[in-house]
Amino acid sequence: MRIEAATQDDFAFGLNPCAPDVTSVKVIEHLNLRVEFADGLVGTVRFEPSHLSGVFEALRDPDFFSQVTVSHGTVAWPGELDMAPDAMYDAIQQHQEWVLQ
Numbered sequence: 001m002r003i004e005a006a007t008q009d010d011f012a013f014g015l016n017p018c019a020p021d022v023t024s025v026k027v028i029e030h031l032n033l034r035v036e037f038a039d040g041l042v043g044t045v046r047f048e049p050s051h052l053s054g055v056f057e058a059l060r061d062p063d064f065f066s067q068v069t070v071s072h073g074t075v076a077w078p079g080e081l082d083m084a085p086d087a088m089y090d091a092i093q094q095h096q097e098w099v100l101q
Contacts, residue, residue, distance in 0.1 A: 019089035021073025030062045035075060035088065043092030045075070045083075048101040055081060056100075 020038035028034050031047040052060050058081065059065050069076055076082035091098035 019086045022070050022075055022085050022088075023073075025068050025070050025075050027066050027068060030065055031059070033068060033075065035092070037085070037089060037092075038073075041089065041093060043095075044097045045088060045092075046097060046099045048099060051100040 023038050024036040026034045033045040036042045074082045088098045
């Protein structure tokens with residue numbers, strides 16, 4: 001279980017610093033994931049190609065992208081590439097989808 005301290009900035013920017021852990025992740029197709037959180041919320045995460053730079057460059061490779069797992073309540077890939085669930089949870093809660101562009 002993750003333990004994180006919420007900061008005033010988290011609340012000021014509308015982020016949920018206590019988002020439930022991700023419990024399940026599945027590749028729908030390349031650059032699209034289905035995620036489920038501990039509280040039962042389910043939605044999709046979609047990567048736009050324009051977001052795939054820097055540390056996310058590796059996700060351009062469909063074989064690497066398909067290696068996604070849940071690690072310590074986060075969506076993760078090999079090599080310590082992961083995504084904190086807070087912004088993901090908030091977007092999915094509001095729109096059923098989080099689009100990274």
